[in-house]
Amino acid sequence: DQQVKQNSPSLSVQEGRISILNCDYTNSMFDYFLWYKKYPAEGPTFLISISSIKDKNEDGRFTVFLNKSAKHLSLHIVPSQPGDSAVYFCAARNTLNYGGSQGNLIFGKGTKLSVKP
Template structure:
């Protein structure tokens, strides 16, 4: 039962353009969402997060959008740079105590982003 899905295994974008990475979830108890970037041989690096009380959060070149009714979130990177080439994971967790999901992040399978000149 994959509760967090990233349906695009890979994405190729030209430098300077917008990168849009998508993520869908099924568990309605999730209300905190995060994006991580991972380079080979390194651990995931936290990029940006959003709580379910918001529908948008920005941090520099990174913006996360949350559509609760569609159970969908997306990460926009503008402008994309070659150094953004990495695997991007979305993750979700519930806010309140209770249930087997409490305290843990549930990850998608990742999307490989390649930013080319």
């Protein structure tokens, strides 16, 4: 069963508008969440993260919101730029060594974002 779910495989947004990427999780033991961006033929690159003790983290055009009661997080990109077009992965971690592994990330399947000029 998937512990981290990204239910939208793709999203298309006009340049300058807001992109909202969503992620749901099932494991209440997750205490750290990350977003990675992946271009074709490259490895994922870290974008932004949030600890479970916070509900918002902002870095420039990128903001991640966490709703623990709903087990939901979202990534907002505003304004969206064509260079943001990539696959975005949501990832979660239980730093308390859940499952016997310290620090490995549980990834969603990704959402492909296309920003149209």
